[in-house]
Amino acid sequence: MLLPQNPLAAGEPSNPTSWLDEIPAHLAEIERAQLRRQRRVTQPGQGAQLWVDGTLMLAFCSNDYLGLATHPALAQAARDASWTYGVGAGGSPMVSGHSVANAALEQELAAFVQLPRALYFYAGYATNTGIIPALVGPGDALFSDALNHACLIDGARLSGAQIHRYAHADLAALEQALAQSTQRRKLVISDAVFSMDGDVADIRALLALCERYDALLLLDDAHGFGVLGPQGRGSLAEAGLTGAQAARRVLYMATLSKAAGVAGAFVAGDATLIEWLLQKARTYTFATAAPALLANALRTSVRLIEQGDALRVQLQARVAQLRAGLLPLCNAATGWRLLDARTPVQALVIGDNARALAAMERLRQQGLWVPAIRPPTVPAGTARLRIALSAAHTAQDVQRLVDALAGIARAGG
Numbered sequence: 001m002l003l004p005q006n007p008l009a010a011g012e013p014s015n016p017t018s019w020l021d022e023i024p025a026h027l028a029e030i031e032r033a034q035l036r037r038q039r040r041v042t043q044p045g046q047g048a049q050l051w052v053d054g055t056l057m058l059a060f061c062s063n064d065y066l067g068l069a070t071h072p073a074l075a076q077a078a079r080d081a082s083w084t085y086g087v088g089a090g091g092s093p094m095v096s097g098h099s100v101a102n103a104a105l106e107q108e109l110a111a112f113v114q115l116p117r118a119l120y121f122y123a124g125y126a127t128n129t130g131i132i133p134a135l136v137g138p139g140d141a142l143f144s145d146a147l148n149h150a151c152l153i154d155g156a157r158l159s160g161a162q163i164h165r166y167a168h169a170d171l172a173a174l175e176q177a178l179a180q181s182t183q184r185r186k187l188v189i190s191d192a193v194f195s196m197d198g199d200v201a202d203i204r205a206l207l208a209l210c211e212r213y214d215a216l217l218l219l220d221d222a223h224g225f226g227v228l229g230p231q232g233r234g235s236l237a238e239a240g241l242t243g244a245q246a247a248r249r250v251l252y253m254a255t256l257s258k259a260a261g262v263a264g265a266f267v268a269g270d271a272t273l274i275e276w277l278l279q280k281a282r283t284y285t286f287a288t289a290a291p292a293l294l295a296n297a298l299r300t301s302v303r304l305i306e307q308g309d310a311l312r313v314q315l316q317a318r319v320a321q322l323r324a325g326l327l328p329l330c331n332a333a334t335g336w337r338l339l340d341a342r343t344p345v346q347a348l349v350i351g352d353n354a355r356a357l358a359a360m361e362r363l364r365q366q367g368l369w370v371p372a373i374r375p376p377t378v379p380a381g382t383a384r385l386r387i388a389l390s391a392a393h394t395a396q397d398v399q400r401l402v403d404a405l406a407g408i409a410r411a412g413g
């Protein structure tokens with residue numbers, strides 16, 4: 001339930017007030033707690049710049065980690081495909097939406113991540129909310145890291161399986177829960193790169209537990225695909241787990257809206273398992289397929305990712321530069337904490353919601369766009385600046401951010 005109960009209305013069936021009249025008060029409550037979220041109207045500028053509500057900012061908020069979202073080759077591929085295939089897919093994949101471009105993309109994605117078969121969805125959110133209920137249901141068991149992304153959590157809830165939530169990265173707790181589980185069908189779900197902390201799951205250890213307890217592992221590599229692993233093949237490839245043998249126990253899911261620079265997602269793994277998902281994932285079967293123009297842009301994107309070692313080297317240099325600049329600012333005086341992460345997601349935990357918002361505002365005044373992430377997206381008391389780096393950032397860009405944060409730190413954090 002999203003709306004809180006109105007205690008005044010409880011037990012008063014004759015109260016003529018509609019629950020709809022209470023919504024403004026609930027909105028005001030969110031506002032008071034500084035949790036009201038704002039959308040901004042944006043447009044890309046040069047490099048990592050972004051027009052935000054009409055003002056040009058240097059942005060550290062995009063998941064476009066390789067800077068491909070504005071790449072001319074992707075735009076050209078989308079434009080070409082829109083002339084060939086039209087703009088809309090016109091139907092679900094089972095009816096008429098599975099275009100030549102979508103089919104080719106699936107083959108290329110499977111080859112790229114070195115797994116037997118892939119299925120291309122129109123969105124990452126819909127992938128997880130579709131595939132989890134296709135795999136487990138009431139009477140089955142799910143094991144979920146406490147920091148998993150919302151769409152893994154929602155997929156878990158939708159499935160109706162019993163959910164065991166284990167503390168973040170606590171594999172001993174996971175093992176205990178697996179050992180105690182009496183359910184035969186067990187699914188472990190985990191972000192591969194955690195979206196708000198930027199740390200990488202211990203995939204080999206997760207897989208070993210799944211082997212031991214006859215569980216299946218679903219990995220969400222939204223933030224690792226294109227960034228980690230040889231030629232950007234992702235976290236699973238980085239862990240050396242590819243091919244038919246690995247696929248028996250792992251479903252590898254990744255979004256195509258982040259490093260790939262477009263939209264959509266895919267799940268890859270054992271061919272029979274993928275066939276099952278194709279048959280049973282309701283968000284696949286009952287939704288219009290992703291337009292071919294996106295699939296075609298993604299085919300180009302996969303090629304650019306594969307050839308993108310220089311971009312990844314550049315990105316890693318920015319990550320190292322940012323960390324070297326920020327670590328000295330994390331001390332007792334500021335109370336800041338830079339989470340340990342080697343990925344482009346760098347979380348500077350400030351703690352208090354209002355202080356995180358104030359830091360974001362100070363940066364905004366200096367032309368720097370860094371989102372403050374607050375509960376419920378992150379646990380209470382861990383409001384943070386989520387600094388997302390990209391190969392599009394220059395060393396000067398990162399230095400500007402470090403200098404600005406040093407100024408805020410000097411002013412007392």
Ligand code: PMP
Nearest residue numbers: 123124125149195220222255257
């Ligand atoms: N998984 C993770 C870990 C994510 O961070 C996100 C989106 N931020 C998604 C899934 C959802 O993907 P999409 O935005 O493509 O729907």
